[in-house]
Structure formats: structure tokens, C-alpha cells
Amino acid sequence: MIVKTLLAAICAGLIAGSFMTTAQELRVVPLILEAETYETAPLPGAPEAEGTPAAHEHSSRAGGSLFPSLASALQLVTPAYAHESAGQEAGHADGGIMFGLSRFSGTLIANLVTGAGFGLLLAGLGLVTSTPPTMRNGLVWGALGWLSVHMLPALGLPPELPGFPAGDLGDRQIWWLIATVLSALGLGLIALRKEIWAKAAGLGLLALPHLYGAPQPGDLASPVPAVLGAEFAVAALATTLAFWLVLGTVSGAINDRFLKTA
Template sequence: MIVKYLLAALVAGLFSGALMTVAQEARVIPLILHAEEYEGGGAETAPAGTGTETHLQTTQEHSALDLGAALSKVGSYLSPVSVAYAHGGAAHDEEEGGIMFGMSRFSGTLLANLVAGAGFGLLLAGVSLVTGNPITVANGALWGAAGWLAVHLLPAIGLPPELPGFPAADLAERQVWWLGTVALSAGGLYLLILKDGLGAKVAGMALIAAPHVYGAPQPTDLASDVPAVLGAEFAVAALATTLFFWIVLGLSLGFANEKIAKAA
């Protein structure tokens, strides 16, 4: 039975990841490409350190879902909003045979989101099984909202989603702070939502507040050629698309679980 629930989580994650790609293509990728226009000519003339790999690192760790990269780098990048293949012009990418392993930008983004969706689906199902709280259609949106809070919104208070070209602190420091914030936020939400008693509620609030009291690493120089209004628009779009992803994931997982329960 557990295998069936995990399989359902895998399918729900793949479905959510595919829809996430559509949402990114509609709103997130155009903003990234727009921001690249302020970097001195785009991918062909960008200086060293501002290419596709750097942009992938910057956007993935903050908007916090590329689980494929997380699996290979111990949770460094966990963001479904991070469009790994948005940098550079489409014509240039086609001439070079694609950005990664010969894939087009869209294909690479879709693959990353499918892997990320599957991973987060399995993670959500695992938490449900360990805590003994089943995910259903009735509470699926709440499960998804909790995942979004822990992985995206709460970490974004200290490290909001960033466009290419925005200043940022040391990468390793940001990764450590982000991962710690996700872990503490998840633990805090567990105590607040699933545990009874005043002590659990106070402890949950303390866990959530702890990384923000400590403070996220910030860059020493805040100067950027990218307009601040564009950065704000990207942050809103990134958080909105990740919320969409998590709500779809929670609902689709709840639907799959109910189908399995009825068939048992």
C-alpha cells in the first residue's frame, strides 16, 4: 500500500511540474530575459561569472525548486521557479545545439521541473505517512500551502527571488542560510499546525522566527543596472507561480490518495 501512495506522489509531482513549466513560460521567463537586457548585451557579451550557470545558482536557491540540482548538490537549489535554461537568446541556443545536453531551453526547464515536482511530491507524501496525517482533496490545498510557506515564502523574507544582474552575498553563505531556514520553517509549521499545547505553538513560532532574527547574508554593494521595479515584479511572479505549483501538487496528491483508498 505504501508503494502505491508513493507512486501516486510521483505521478502528482510530474503533473504539477509540467503545469509549473507552463506558468513559468507565461510569466517568469519573460522577466528573466528582460533583466538580461540590462547586463550589457545578453548571453553573448556577458562577462565571466554572469552566464547561464551563475544565473541558475542565483535564481534556484532563492525562489527556492530544482530538485534535480538539489539531489546532486545536497539541497543547494530547490526552486521550481528557477528557470535553468532561460538565459540567452533562443536563436543562439539553437545554433549551439541547446543549452544542456543538446536540449532546448524549454525542454531543459521542463525536465528540471518534472524532477523537482516528483521529488517534492515524494517528500510531501513521506511527511504525510510519517506523521500519520493523510492528504486528501479536502486538505490538499492546505498541505500545498504549508509546503510553499516552508520552502518559498518564509525563506523569501530574508532572501527574495532575484533576477540575473542583482547583487547577492556569497553563494555558500546564502545556501546554508536558505537550507537552515527551510528546515526550521518546516519544523515550526509542524509544531504550529499538527501539535497541540501552548508549548508546541510557542516553540513553533520560535523556530520560524529564529533564522530571521539571525539574519540572512546580504551583499555589501546593492548597486544594480536592473530596475528595482523589475526585481519586485519578478519576486511577486516567482512566489505566485510556486504557490500555484504547491496547490496543484497538494490537490492532485489528495485526489490520487483518495482513489487508492477507495480501490483498497
């Protein structure tokens, strides 16, 4: 039974990961590529350094700017499409990211692995709480996963485009991890317990990391337009919401179809 549950979770994660790749292609990736055109542009009023490359070229720090934190990584926005010319600058005329893979292939593989991992996590939590995902509660499971991993932490660390200022990497990773764990615990208390004290404790856990505050950069100046950053944050959160809803629904459908009848 447990083996079938885990296999069902992996299948649901692979389906959701494939869906996520399509969603990124339609909305998230174009915004990333557009932001890269601003990344090396000088700030308004700043003197242009001698030998500064054209705006369409990419800076030497391009490889890490898309993933300034673990939070960005778990938003399923992979570096596969970031910095389109990076592979060529490194001498890979085919533009592959590693082992000869295309950028689309790298994104797809990353999303499949991430989807399978979240699917297993959802199944594990369902077993622990004795409320596995079904067609009746699959959307609820998906919504809770999105709130815990993406939406609530994004209140302190929103999705960031290349070229946007960010706080210290290590500090942001620690804050995101703490915020995600506390959000999951808080939502669990609110959703699974009926006692008033549990509801109050859950709300307190949700608020705690934000009362402490997320690490912020000292300088907010950026060549990337703020409206583009806001559009990216909305697109990233919307696509991850769709991913989690698909994951919860498909997990529930597979559980109802194959596990209950087994």
C-alpha cells in the same frame, strides 16, 4: 500500500511540474529575459569600459547569475531560459542547453524531476504524521509546503533576477537550508500540536533564522530596475504557490481515488 503511495506521489509531482512549466512560460521567463537586457549595462554614472558589449549581449558570468543560491534553484526557476544566446556563444547554433535539448525541454525536465521529488516528500511527511494528503487537506499540505520552502525563506532571500547583487553563495545556501528546515519544523508544531508551548515553540522556530539575518551583498548597486526585480519576486512566489496548491490537491485526489479504495 507504500509502493502505491509513492507512485501516486510521483504522478502528482509530474502533473504539478507540467503545470509549473506553463506558468513559468507565461510570466517568469519573460521577466528573466527582460532582465538580461540590463545585466551588462553600466551602472548610472559609471564610465563605460572600452570594448563593453552591447546591452543585449550576455556577460561571461551569465551562466551562474540565475542560480546564485540553492534557494533560487528550489523556486523552480531553472536556467533553461536564462541567457538566450549562451548556447550560441558556446558554439551550439541550435541554442540547446545540453544533449541537444531545447531550452523549453530542459525547463520541463527540471520541473518534472523537482515536482516528483516534492511529491515524494509530501507523501513521506504524510506517512510519518499519519495525515496523508486528501481532498480535504490537500490545499493545506500545499500551502504549508510553499510557506516552508519558498515564502518564509524569501523574507530573507527573495527571488533574484540575473544582474541583481547577492551575498556569498555558500553563506546563502547554508542560511536557506537552515531557514527551510526551521520553517518546516515550526509550521509542523503549529499545525499538528494543540499545546500552547508547541505553538510558541513553532513561532520561535519561524522567527529564528530571520532574527539572525540572511547574508546580504555589500554593494546593492544593480543595472536592473528595482521595479523589475520586485515584479519577478511576486511572479516567482505566485507561480510556486500555484505549483504547491496543485501538488497538494492532485496528491489528495489520487490518494482518495486509488489508495482508499485499494
